[in-house]
Amino acid sequence: MSDVPDRLYDLVYLGIGAVAWTVAGLKIRAWRRDPSSGLLVVALVISAPATAFLMAAPVLYRLIDRIAHRGNLATLLVYLGITAFSAATVVLARMWTPPKERANAQVWDGATADTWRQARRRLAVFAVLVPVMIVLFFTGGADSPETPLTFDTTFATIPEIAVFLVLYQALFGFALTDISRVCLGHASRLPSGWLRRGIRLIAVGGFVACGYVVCKLIAIGAAFAEVGGVEWLSTALGPGFAALGAVLITAGFAGPAAAAWTRRRQDYQALRPLWDLVYRADRRLALEAPPSAWTERLAFRDLEWRTARRGLEIRDGQLTLRPWVDPAVVTAAGRIAERAGLDDPDRAALTVAAALRFAAGALDTGIPPRPREDQTPLPGLDAEPAEERAHLVRVAHYLYAPLTGEALAVATAAR
Structure with a gap:
């Protein structure tokens, strides 16, 4: 094998692995801030194949x-990484299955007892087959020769390795079809938006990656039967499906995470x-002085906390x-x-904007405040937390x- 294909695979696999680990890192960070079983499973679903790549x-x-002084040990580690992805994926598929498709489940809850019962049954299969x-x-x-790109077709003639490869592909294929099926159903029940598009991308990616399983099984079967000429399915087409998936x-x-981050920043x-x-x-409302324009533009971290704090300070300012x-003016x-x-x-936003602009100007010019009984309530103060930010924006x-x-000109002219 020449160095050119090696360099190409290095570029593709390292690139995919690095990007996937970046996403996994963000999920792990989110899980540390808001621990939940769902986020932890999603982080494992991403980090396991990222490590394998x-x-x-x-x-x-x-x-x-x-380092291990054993040829092709990395193949075992790679396949175990993908198998960990498969195990985490079947758990995620159970968590995303609608309640009506779960026995005795009454609400949408990824952590019901029935969910974990189903997950444990499937994980038991992995617990048995992985040691095998x-x-x-x-x-x-299969420790010699070292074959980073052609292990499957090189050693599929060995019965033990052939069974090892078939078990790996079977677990991987089952997980891909399971999560893809669930994601398609899940997406159909979501409103239009990035979350729906993201779930559908996962489904499409799973079905595309199934092409890797099909190519590999054909190539493994051909190699076991000592039929040549189909190695390209294992070394070229199959990895292409895997990378695209x-x-x-x-x-x-x-x-969806990037869209949510962009929305928070906006x-x-x-x-x-x-x-x-x-x-x-009232400068006492803020914990710190206004950030500079450049600081504002370069704000990339803690946006949820920054935005929530800014909203609270605005509410205090309204009062x-x-x-x-x-x-x-109202x-x-x-x-x-x-x-x-x-x-x-x-209409509520326009009313509040006009009222606050006038009030700020009146305060600056020294107009006396109105007594409490004469103060005019503004719309939006009783907005639900989920709607409050949109109202303030x-x-x-x-x-x-x-x-x-x-509106200000009309009110001023009528005075």
Whole structure:
């Protein structure tokens, strides 16, 4: 085997492994912040094949063999890594199975007793077969020659190794079809969005990776029967299916998380004008001074905490400015919103934006605050936590919008 194919496989396998481990690292970090069995299983589903891809790269494959002083030991480690993926995948498939397809399950809950009972039965199969695979590998004597890319077709003529390979492919194929089937059903029940697209990508990736299993089984069977000419199924086409499937599955797990991160970052930055307004009204509201424009642009970590804190400080600022809210501004904003045909969420946001802008200006100019009994309540203060952030982002959007300026002008002219 020339060095050119080795370098190509190094590039592909190391690249996929590195990207997948990056995604797994983010899942592990999320699990440490919010421990849950679901996140832990997802992290294992990603990290196990990521490790296998890294070890399958010829450069690391040979390094492992040299350190262990045993040829082709890396093959066992790679296949055990994929088998760990298979085991974690069947657990995840049980957790994602709808309640109506689970016996005695009443609610959507990935950690019900029935879920774990089903998972344990399937994991028992892996617990029995994995030691069998290890024994078959070592008794097969497939330690020479070292074959990082052609192990299957080189040693499939040995009965123990042939059985080892078939068991590995059977477990892998079962896990892929199981998770793909469940993901297709799961996606059909989700609303449109990144989560639905991500789940479908996982399903498609699983079915694509099944092409690897089919190619490998054909090549193994042909090698065992001493039929030549089909080695390319094992060394070229099969790995191609595996690589493409791994990319799709990784993208399926990463896509929704990346979309959520992007949305949090956009919300964090969108709230800045509104936060600046309330901060100028009362600097005691903030834990720290306003970040610079560059700091804001380079904010990539802890976005959920930063955005939540910014929202709380804005809420405190609204309460601070409430004594200076003018009912005439609220009335004018309502009329402008009605004339513009705004829906209820946008109407509430326009009203709050106009009221806060006027209140901040009134505070700056020294207008006396209204007594508590004359203060005007603003819409959105009683919003549910799940809706509050979207409401504040809308308020920030309308803060300096033309409609807000028009409402302020109408209210000022009527005074």
